[in-house]
Amino acid sequence: MNNVALALDAAWKVLAAGLILGAGLPALFAVGVRSMAYGSGGDAEVDHQAPHPIGKLVAVVCFAVVLAAIALGITFIVASGFGKELSFEHIYPILKDKG
């Protein structure tokens, strides 16, 4: 029955990481789409407001963060294939040999 405990232990970690990356990033992307619409105004929104240029800026920042996260994801796949792993021990990601 040890497997059940081990699996549940792994499962909640996957769930936590998944919620941040798999739901958080799409939400951030949605914020980007929302601000882009706010920035464009007119037909982009249901209430047809005037454009707010700041919205486009916020949108670009959101999309950049999402893209960076995807780049990190790809690095992660590639790295584990080459016997390296992505480490966050210094907060910012670095590549190191697998321990």
Add this chain to the structure above:
Amino acid sequence: MPHTVDVSSELLILGLTVVTALAFDFTNGFHDTGNAMATSIATGALKPKTAVALSAVLNLVGAFLSVEVALTVTNAVIKIQSSDGAPIQSLMGAPLLMIVLAGLIGGILWNLLTWLLGLPSSSSHALFGGLIGSTIAAVGMSGVNWFGDGHKLGGVMGKVVMPALLSPVIACLIAAVGTWLIYRITEGVSKRFTETGFRWGQIGSASLVSLAHGTNDAQKTMGVITLALIASGHQGVMDGVPLWVKFACALAIALGTYLGGWRIIRTLGKGLVEISSPQGMAAESASAATILASSHLGFALSTTHVATGSILGTGLGRRGAEVRWGVAARMVAAWLITLPLAALVGGVTWWIGHLLGDTVGPVAIFALLVGLSSYMWLRSKHDKIDPNNVNDEWTDMPSASKNAVAKKSVTVGAADTTASTGTPLGSTPTDTTSFQTTESSKEVAR
């Protein structure tokens, strides 16, 4: 078991095993195209052909990235190798090759049957099931690694059963939360904006799933082929995976992906939930995150289970979206029986091969594989699903009237494209609403 097999018959069985392993890899590819691309195809973010081509290329790239190939891939569920990858001495040569060949045949036949029925079942479960079956037939129950060593997740329980129970639920939760958030955040934005914006997000996240799939699944076959080479003395344990094996496996999975399992793509993209671009993006992001986080934590899971859970989740997370629970129940049923039935096929295949002897046996079971596969392929022609009708309106009917439905759905599809005002045949009220919203969103886009 002392075996004295002459060299030519051992070469023959090795050749058949390698070919069969590549065939399995190929079915693995087309069985799983939908996991990554079904949502993008269903929402029209990508044209069907473009989607499978993109997925194929990414699978090919992914297969080469997985340098860290599990030589010990079978150790998760059976005991035919030691922990360093060397085959168990008593099974060296033909006996081990026969186990692997029969197991692969079990996996392929089950993959093809579920494909014929349009059910997204797990290819890894089919492979493991087949190998478990042939091992039980050859060695007995003691040959199966049921529980692992107890210190980390292992055995059939830890590597197959627990992840299969948990991973769809995890992916479903993540996708539901993601979908709910996306819809909350983008309230008040016109459809034109959300549709085009999220299409890009969808393509990106689906690509990530394809890449992860290539790294995960192609290496299973690489491991199996290398095991066969070691068992027949063509390869040392320390040499790792030969380059030609990598190339062959990467190509096989990419070609399979490009062929596209249209029947499964249709079930995942149209059957389970009517999907919009934001939902598609939420589903693929949830899948990608779950797959990557799991492989990082050593939690073995099936891409298929994750993708299906995610798509279900997007249906739950969006208010007013319809989830076809009948379709979902059929899928879950297929998951439950995949491992035992693939095991049964693997076991029976091993017996047939064993009874006919080391020379005739492998040829006979290979012929059996070719025969049954051809039959299923011909059978699929009766109600063909291809890039042209993969997105037709879903009509949920018992399989008895499948042929009639297939013909009818073609006409319905034609009516759809000409944007007729009539209600599509056999669609439920919710279907009609979602149908109209997509139409009106196109209106906005114009």
